[in-house]
Amino acid sequence: MKIAALILGLVFTSFISSAQDEKGVTITVTIENVLSDEGSIMGGLHTESSFMKGPGVANEVVDAVKGEVTLTFTNIKPGTFAIMLLHDSNDNNRMDFEANGMPKENYATTGELVFGPPNFNSARFEVKDKDLDFRIRF
8 A cells, every 4th residue: 555655646746747847938128117007018929920010929917106116938949039129108998090091109128229110120139948137228
């Protein structure tokens, strides 16, 4: 009986440890230079196929706080991603534009700063097996 209990215990322990191994990484994004407490900060983790086309593969929203806010994406599996951020100051869940087509609300992405609309190639990064931290300025 003791041997059966020991074997069952080892099998259970093995199952728990393999379940933990399959956990993805955590991506923490600190957004600097939030200019007001109005609205919310929306962040989307995107693949190339979802970038600039709608919601990301993971999405987070936090209340805007003047100064600095943090978004956290958890259990992210390896792959190539880009993060898009928007300060949705009027909480209408979309970016607002001026009559000339320029954005009214602050936005940012990971990667290199580009002139014109963001693109996936300049914003992409690799997720492997370590947690990632980004500091992004509006």
